[in-house]
Amino acid sequence: MNTGELVELGQQLRVDSVRAAAAAGSGHPTSSMSAADLMAVLLAHHLRYDFARPAHPGNDRFVLSKGHASPLLYAAYKAAGAIDDEELLTFRKLGSRLEGHPTPQRLPWVETATGSLGQGLPVGVGIALAGKRLDRTGYRVWVLCGDSELAEGSVWEAAEAAGFENLDNLVAIVDVNRLGQRGPTRHGHDLDAYARRFQAFGWHTVEVDGHDVDAVDRAYGEALSTRGQPTAILARTLKGKGVGGVEDREGLHGKPLPDADEAIAELGGPRDLRVRVHEPPAARVLHAVESRSAELPRWDKGEKAATRDAYGKALAALGTARDDVVALDGEVGDSTRAEFFAKEHPDRYVECYIAEQQMVATAVGIAARGWVPYASTFAAFLTRAYDFVRMAAVSGSGINLVGSHAGVAIGQDGPSQMGLEDLAMMRAVHGSTVLYPCDANQTARLVAAMADLDGIRYLRTSRGGSEVIYGPDEEFPIGGSKVLRSSAQDRMTLVAAGVTVPEALAAADALGREGIPVRVIDLYSVKPVDRATLRQAAEETGCLLTVEDHREEGGLGDAVLDAFGDGRPVPRLVRLAVRTMPGSASPEEQLRAAGIDAESITAAGRLLAEEAVVA
Structure with missing residues (x-):
């Protein structure tokens, strides 16, 4: 397209953004209008994409980080022939593919869900990293950001990661329109302020008038010719560009234009330009998945091993069997044991350093390219990245997260290092799977099973060694549990997971010696939970006692309650959990102080049995 045609295309994108928002009665047309020329030039001259084949390995990847500007994206889809005008006007309506x-x-052309600002660039870094180090194809990653979201720390985690990795296949296009939701942004139209920040992280920067289509075209060309550095194009734009009544005015964010018909007329009326987007270059098919069975590590019963060790060894074995497995870690690989994978498969290991948000975002970007990522750090530190986990679920992303050093059982390091909220956090994620193994063989089996699950998968591992209670050939189906003690005379059921399983077994033995037989269930699958086994235990023993190295809210006890959420009578349920603020102490002292060690479980069981007799 020549200059005049690019200008017309930009106007068409503005008009269609206004029309879509007007039809919906809501939306962000002014945010779309500021970036319309940036999108027009990209779509017509630089993007290489086959809309009929969104999985084409040579396709460029586009991420709309300022996701509220979705009318612009859908207007671009219409211009490219991917959707028609009728569908465009279903924007934000029930059943429409064109969500807010x-x-x-x-939509198959969307790489990742956006809308929680500050996440598009971090995920774009993950996609670009996959292109450079894993796919090894020449696709480019274009990320359209808003200036408001550059206040988010996650953006600068992404900027540093991209600069460190020399991601010259990544281009951030920053729509500097000066206005946020409630008023001016921190730096307004000061492009130099943004340039200094990106340059400090090793980026090449280009400052440009975002409404000069020829200048934008040259800026994109400069980005594509830059080697060894990612490029940030900082474009000065005006929110609501082209309509005098709203252009560069406050108070209009997230609202349809006051008079859409008048605005459309001012923009020159509807157009029906069609863009022939450049075809992607030929590229090899994405990595083939090896079908070899993983030779998982094995431990004999009675051995002592930490589940974090089992995780690292099992992941390394899985990486040998499957060439689509990638490991990421937050600079604690010697603690999480992800270093075992790094030593055997360094080409598929990504060190994300102490940047948990970027680690999860990188995993999401890598998963979007068809890989199977396992990202690990201390369970406590995953809380910092929770919004990224939440948005990964919105994306339908398939990622594996592993939190080590969970609970008070880590010992002397104290509460800042103790994951005590992670089970609740991960259980609340839509469609998630939450697993908490108690021994090495169980861990190895669950690590392998996670690779073939959908959605967000979370595995909780422990720091200290524990006795192996299962044989290496034992099976652990997702959604299952293991009944470790059982008799027809059982007077209650102890439900445990992870580090509390051996404590529950020791308590069961002690209670048995006192003439109080109890059942013990290892509830290694916290979500989905084994409803059938729990209901049977409730019917046969009358009382459930849960014990968990986690806060009382949202963890194992609440997972057990879920088994009785169908209207049937809820059994007597007593919960032992961490209710105090721990200090520094040995693991054994921590469990005792929290009231979740064998002695505490025994005392609680004894009291329950006595109360049952009195009743």
């Missing part, structure tokens, strides 16, 4: 913020669940 785009998601890959609805």
Whole structure:
């Protein structure tokens, strides 16, 4: 397209953004209008994409980080012939693919869900990293950011990661329109302020008038010719560009234009330009998945091993069997034991350093390219990245997260290092799977099983060694549990997981010697939970006692309650959990102080048995 045609295309994108928001009665047309020229030039001259084949390995990847500007994205899809005008006007309506913020669940051309600002660039870094180090194809990653979201720390985690990795296949296009939701942004139209920040992280920067299509075209060309550095194009734009009544004015964010018909007329009326987007270059098919069975590590019963050790060894074995497995870690690989994978498969290991948000975002980007990522750090530190986990679920992303050093059982390091909220956090994620193994063989089996699950998968591992209670050939189906003690005379059921399983077994033995037989269930699958086994235990023993190295809220006890959420009578349920603020102490002292060691479980069981007799 020549200059005049690019200008017309930009106007068409503005008009269609206004029309879509007007039809919906909501949306963000002014945010779309500021970036319309940036999108027009990209779509017509630089993007290489086959809309009929969104999985084409040579396709460039586009991420709309300012996801509220979705009318612009959908207007671009219409211009490219991917959707028609009728569908464009279903924007934000029930059943429409064109949601208020785009998601890959609805549209095959969307790489990742956006809308929680500050996440598009971090995920774009993950996609670009996959292109450079894993796919090794020449696709480019274009990320359209808003200036408001550059206040988010996650953006600068991404900027540093991209600069460190020399991601010259990544281009951030920053729509500096000066206005946020409630008023001016921190730096307004000061492009130099943004340039200094990106340059400090090793980026090449280009400052440009975002409404000069020829200048934008040259800026994109400069980005593509830059080697060894990612490029940030900082474009000065005006929010609501082209309509005098709203252009560069405050108070209009997230609202349809006051008079859409008048605005459309001012923009020159509707157009029906069609863009022939450049075809992607030929590229090899994405990595083939090896079908070899993983030779998982094995431990004999009675051995002592930490589940974090089992995780690292099992992951390394899985990486040998499957060439689509990638490991990421937050600079604690010697603690999480992800270093075992790094030593055997360094080409598929990504060190994310102490940047948990970027670690999860990188995993999401890598998963979007068809890989199977396992990202690990201390369970406590995953809380910092929770919004990224939440948005990964919105994207329908398949990622594996592993939190080590969980609970008070880590000992002397104290409460800042103790994951005590992680089970609740991960159980609340839509469609998630939450696993908490108690021994090495169980861990190895669950690590392998996670690779073939959908959605967000979370595995909780422990720091200290524990006795192996299962044989290496034992099976652990997702959604299952193991009944470790059982008799027809059982007077209650102890439900445990992870480090509390051996404590529950020791308590069961002690209670048995006192003439109080109890059942013991290892509830290694916290979500989905084994409803059938729990209901049977409730019917046969009358009382459930849960014990967990986690806060009382949202963890194992609440997972057990879920088994009785169908209206049937809820059994007597007593919960032992961490209710105090721990200090520094040995693991054994921590469990005792929290009231979740064998002695405490025994005392609680004894009291329950006595109360049952009195009743």
